Amino acid sequence: MSYEISQKMRYDKAQTVLTYNGCQSNSNSFAVVIEKADFTKNVLCPFCLTYNLLMRFEKRGQCYKCPICKNDMMLRTLIKEITIPEFARWVFDYRLSGFWTKVYPSAKLWFIKLKELGFSYEFWENYNRLKGESKANNKFNEDYE
Numbered sequence: 001m002s003y004e005i006s007q008k009m010r011y012d013k014a015q016t017v018l019t020y021n022g023c024q025s026n027s028n029s030f031a032v033v034i035e036k037a038d039f040t041k042n043v044l045c046p047f048c049l050t051y052n053l054l055m056r057f058e059k060r061g062q063c064y065k066c067p068i069c070k071n072d073m074m075l076r077t078l079i080k081e082i083t084i085p086e087f088a089r090w091v092f093d094y095r096l097s098g099f100w101t102k103v104y105p106s107a108k109l110w111f112i113k114l115k116e117l118g119f120s121y122e123f124w125e126n127y128n129r130l131k132g133e134s135k136a137n138n139k140f141n142e143d144y145e
């Protein structure tokens with residue numbers, strides 16, 4: 001077992017859990033990750049920017065499949081409430097793992113949808129700032145243009 005993994009396991013074991021009685025340390029030998037989801041809630045799919053009830057997503061192992069664009073994503077991606085700058089950061093971090101090839105039905109229509117949702121200005125302001133910073137650091141050259 002690698003050093004990183006053993007350190008990660010030690011960290012996970014030390015994680016505390018939030019309960020009704022306040023913070024309690026995790027007595028299990030595994031990490032406790034509680035994803036509380038309200039399946040009657042509308043969630044926004046980041047790949048097609050469509051709102052759908054969480055119950056309409058098909059559960060496949062650890063992932064949930066969007067009924068519209070058929071992309072798989074983690075539950076926390078869907079239920080976590082994030083601000084537009086956080087969303088821009090998420091897309092920016094995901095771009096090298098193929099975010100722009102997953103958007104549905106096309107990048108052009110994704111841009112239009114973003115605009116319709118009223119997210120466009122703030123999203124691009126943040127996204128382009130991150131892009132500018134990374135270009136300045138000269139770390140990434142691949143990007144969606």
Ligand SMILES: [Zn+2]
Binds near residue numbers: 045049066069
């Ligand atoms: Zn989708």
